[in-house]
Amino acid sequence: MLSEAITSSLRQIDDLELIEDPSRRKVYESDGLTAIAQMPPLVGLPNSLQALQAALRLCHSHGVPMVARGAGTGLSGGATPLADGLLIGLAKFNRILEIDPIKMTARVEPGVTNLAISKAVASAGLFYAPDPSSQIACTIGGNVAENSGGVHCLKYGLTLHNVCALKIMLADGEVLSLGGAGLWEDGLDLLALLHGSEGLLGLVIEVTVALRPVPEAVTVLMAGFKDTDAAANAVSAVIQAGVLPAGLEMMDRLAIQAAEDFVHAGYPLEAEALLLCELDGSEAEIAGLSEAVQAVLQAAGADSLVEASDAAARARLWLGRKAAFPAVGRIAPDYYCMDGTIPRRHLAKVLAAITERSMHYGLPVANVFHAGDGNLHPLILYDANDSDQFQRAEAFGADVLAICLQFGGTITGEHGVGLEKIDQMCNQFTALELAVFHAVKSAFDPSGLLNPGKAIPTLNRCAEFGAMHVHQGAQKHPELPRF
Amino acid sequence: MDQSDVLQRVVRAAISQRQVVQPGGGGTKGFLHPAAAAAVLVSTAEHEGVLHYHPDELVIRVRSGTRLIDLQATLSEAGQYLPCEPPSFGAAGTVGGMVAAGLAGPSRPYVGGVRDYVLGMKLILPSGEIAAFGGDVMKNVAGYDITRLNVGARGSLGLILEVALKVLPIPEVVQVYGLTCDPSLAQRHMLAQRRLTGLSASAYCDGVLLVRYQGSKRAKAAFEQALGQGFMPVSNAGLAAVRDLSFVHTEHLWRWDGAVDAPVTGRLVAMDWGGALRWFASDVAPDIAADEGVITWFRPGEGILPALTPRTDGVGRLQQRVKTALDANGTFIGYPALRPSS
Numbered sequence: 001m002l003s004e005a006i007t008s009s010l011r012q013i014d015d016l017e018l019i020e021d022p023s024r025r026k027v028y029e030s031d032g033l034t035a036i037a038q039m040p041p042l043v044g045l046p047n048s049l050q051a052l053q054a055a056l057r058l059c060h061s062h063g064v065p066m067v068a069r070g071a072g073t074g075l076s077g078g079a080t081p082l083a084d085g086l087l088i089g090l091a092k093f094n095r096i097l098e099i100d101p102i103k104m105t106a107r108v109e110p111g112v113t114n115l116a117i118s119k120a121v122a123s124a125g126l127f128y129a130p131d132p133s134s135q136i137a138c139t140i141g142g143n144v145a146e147n148s149g150g151v152h153c154l155k156y157g158l159t160l161h162n163v164c165a166l167k168i169m170l171a172d173g174e175v176l177s178l179g180g181a182g183l184w185e186d187g188l189d190l191l192a193l194l195h196g197s198e199g200l201l202g203l204v205i206e207v208t209v210a211l212r213p214v215p216e217a218v219t220v221l222m223a224g225f226k227d228t229d230a231a232a233n234a235v236s237a238v239i240q241a242g243v244l245p246a247g248l249e250m251m252d253r254l255a256i257q258a259a260e261d262f263v264h265a266g267y268p269l270e271a272e273a274l275l276l277c278e279l280d281g282s283e284a285e286i287a288g289l290s291e292a293v294q295a296v297l298q299a300a301g302a303d304s305l306v307e308a309s310d311a312a313a314r315a316r317l318w319l320g321r322k323a324a325f326p327a328v329g330r331i332a333p334d335y336y337c338m339d340g341t342i343p344r345r346h347l348a349k350v351l352a353a354i355t356e357r358s359m360h361y362g363l364p365v366a367n368v369f370h371a372g373d374g375n376l377h378p379l380i381l382y383d384a385n386d387s388d389q390f391q392r393a394e395a396f397g398a399d400v401l402a403i404c405l406q407f408g409g410t411i412t413g414e415h416g417v418g419l420e421k422i423d424q425m426c427n428q429f430t431a432l433e434l435a436v437f438h439a440v441k442s443a444f445d446p447s448g449l450l451n452p453g454k455a456i457p458t459l460n461r462c463a464e465f466g467a468m469h470v471h472q473g474a475q476k477h478p479e480l481p482r483f
Numbered sequence: 484m485d486q487s488d489v490l491q492r493v494v495r496a497a498i499s500q501r502q503v504v505q506p507g508g509g510g511t512k513g514f515l516h517p518a519a520a521a522a523v524l525v526s527t528a529e530h531e532g533v534l535h536y537h538p539d540e541l542v543i544r545v546r547s548g549t550r551l552i553d554l555q556a557t558l559s560e561a562g563q564y565l566p567c568e569p570p571s572f573g574a575a576g577t578v579g580g581m582v583a584a585g586l587a588g589p590s591r592p593y594v595g596g597v598r599d600y601v602l603g604m605k606l607i608l609p610s611g612e613i614a615a616f617g618g619d620v621m622k623n624v625a626g627y628d629i630t631r632l633n634v635g636a637r638g639s640l641g642l643i644l645e646v647a648l649k650v651l652p653i654p655e656v657v658q659v660y661g662l663t664c665d666p667s668l669a670q671r672h673m674l675a676q677r678r679l680t681g682l683s684a685s686a687y688c689d690g691v692l693l694v695r696y697q698g699s700k701r702a703k704a705a706f707e708q709a710l711g712q713g714f715m716p717v718s719n720a721g722l723a724a725v726r727d728l729s730f731v732h733t734e735h736l737w738r739w740d741g742a743v744d745a746p747v748t749g750r751l752v753a754m755d756w757g758g759a760l761r762w763f764a765s766d767v768a769p770d771i772a773a774d775e776g777v778i779t780w781f782r783p784g785e786g787i788l789p790a791l792t793p794r795t796d797g798v799g800r801l802q803q804r805v806k807t808a809l810d811a812n813g814t815f816i817g818y819p820a821l822r823p824s825s
Contacts, residue, residue, distance in 0.1 A: 102674055146624065147624050157599065177798065181740070181745075182741045182777070183740065184635075185740065188636055188802045188818065192632060239652070281698070283705075285701040341622045413624065416624055417625055428625050433616065436608065436614060436616075436809065439808040440809070444805075
């Protein structure tokens with residue numbers, strides 16, 4: 001709840017639309033992690049930076065916590081509202097402010113969608129490279145907050161590698177510009193630090209992205225393999241051959257079959273694993289590059305090999321991969337999408353361990369994998385109406401993250417920690433390391449008002465979480481959201 | 484060999500004696516701290532060696548004292564390289580020094596800087612304890628990016644023990660082309676050539692514009708054709724000189740970081756990064772309009788050190804708050820003041 005005094009002060013801010021009606025507020029009760037919902041007591045939609053600043057100052061001076069939200073497509077609960085805080089929607093900041101074809105940059109407001117940037121600069125022969133699967137809806141501000149990836153990270157990097165400058169607003173309303181007019185500025189790299197900070201350090205209010213020339217030529221190769229080991233070895237062989245594909249994706253049998261049933265992309269149903277390899281470059285080199293990679297894939301034991309070089313055929317092959325999540329959603333009432341990264345050399349062992357857990361919990365799992373960069377997305381199939389299945393899916397998910405850590409990986413490659421993985425942070429980091437995170441937070445937001453309870457667990461929470469394992473997973477604080 | 488324990492003991496001793504620690508490596512970039520006070524230099528030079536290298540995963544992890552030339556030789560044997568091509572100020576330069584200095588070479592605008600290739604780090608914190616951030620994988624968003632915060636921090640937040648780096652395959656062809664011209668014509672070419680496929684450097688020094696192609700053999704002819712008349716193949720030496728700042732001069736060296744299309748003014752010594760980085764040699768700060776870029780001091784000349792001040796803008800104050808929050812007792816040397824006093 002917010003006090004009537006705060007609410008009425010917020011009402012007086014010009015250009016701040018307040019959503020008080022419960023039926024309209026309900027839209028904001030969760031982000032893409034729908035398993036956790038919290039009705040926000042109040043939603044503010046500022047229409048100007050002045051309004052945003054006024055709202056922040058008011059909340060700051062009264063100790064009211066704040067959660068920023070873009071399109072609400074995040075998968076880890078980073079934008080889940082607080083019971084006692086203001087949810088601030090930044091979707092109205094949706095203008096592209098400047099496109100500079102010479103510097104190859106675009107300066108945009110945080111609510112501009114990822115795909116809208118590439119669309120707006122296409123006529124200048126440019127594109128914005130990071131392409132999370134939600135790019136049609138997700139906002140660039142949210143991309144910065146999560147350091148979003150996509151299928152082209154191996155060659156083009158994450159959001160971090162494609163942003164030149166940011167304007168941020170701190171919890172007290174102070175506005176700062178990070179990243180200078182050039183490519184280096186003196187002092188600590190706060191621009192890097194803001195990426196993936198999940199709305200805990202500051203609100204992103206303007207983003208200058210780096211654009212790239214649209215490649216002259218693109219081709220996609222699809223190879224089927226009779227086991228995942230062979231496919232993983234093929235990925236290694238392509239990279240060993242000195243090729244840096246624009247995208248390199250793997251799907252396992254269940255994911256292939258679900259996708260093929262759903263969109264009829266022409267996937268080989270007999271394959272245990274499928275690789276999609278996108279190559280781009282100049283007209284002069286693409287044919288030779290494609291031949292070289294095909295030879296590598298064949299030598300690595302590909303049972304089937306298809307090339308799609310025209311746009312329509314490429315789109316068809318990608319459609320299956322991009323529809324993999326909803327496709328899996330058709331074969332089970334619910335699925336739980338995991339997001340760990342592992343050193344790729346351990347892929348076979350990790351998949352075997354996941355299969356073992358799948359049998360242990362009696363829940364099927366489909367795997368899609370950004371193979372080039374080791375980012376694994378196991379999709380655990382379950383039925384949320386069956387509370388026992390829900391519990392098992394949750395335990396299975398925790399085990400998957402533990403497996404990723406065991407093999408030297410991380411609990412989140414691109415979806416963020418949010419609320420979802422906050423307890424697993426206690427496994428990945430020591431108390432000492434967590435204390436470093438808290439120190440950074442205190443420098444940006446000493447009052448702790450921005451997105452509290454997300455991303456970085458308190459040491460107390462970790463102590464409690466550690467104790468939970470002793471009691472065989474029985475939850476100590478059932479009132480705390482955990483998924 | 485592993486010197487973590489030794490280094491940790493030295494840092495802890497400095498903490499107990501209330502001495503400020505200045506992390507160092509091969510000692511080739513000590514000039515980056517122009518006004519280092521009575522800090523204890525703690526060198527990682529003996530803490531060297533490759534911890535693991537998996538060429539097919541494009542990841543290598545090394546101890547911070549590993550010399551850059553050794554790293555480069557290891558990568559080269561596997562047909563790979565470090566794309567941020569850090570400058571070399573001597574053979575003793577280390578990986579830890581590269582990361583702490585955060586200086587990237589001519590490829591910076593095209594493939595990224597040092598921080599774009601750093602994946603993980605182990606370091607001695609201001610408390611004297613050892614912590615690890617990031618990892619050995621390319622995608623990792625767990626926790627704040629403390630790894631990249633330490634890139635270019637000049638040892639102000641900790642002493643780096645290990646670094647995991649992303650590396651890339653060496654391109655099939657690397658060729659530099661030169662064109663003799665004046666600085667403003669050089670800038671016009673730089674701006675016109677920004678979109679060339681395979682462009683990996685665009686710099687200007689000693690009256691010559693230097694443009695580098697890297698990519699496949701097949702696409703090289705198209706690049707040459709797009710360059711146009713007058714460009715001749717030249718050796719890598721000129722570009723290496725711009726990277727390593729091996730110009731002969733007696734004055735202080737200053738850098739200007741700004742917009743590629745800002746007018747070329749002043750008596751510049753060199754331009755790099757397609758015009759986004761410009762070098763000036765003078766005993767006093769060069770008089771360049773500040774609105775499209777920032778001037779900072781870089782390297783001493785023969786004259787007395789000019790008066791320099793830390794950043795005092797909001798970002799500078801926040802940077803200082805971060806430093807204070809992470810190193811409340813001032814275990815490590817502060818980030819140097821680099822801006823000319825007005």
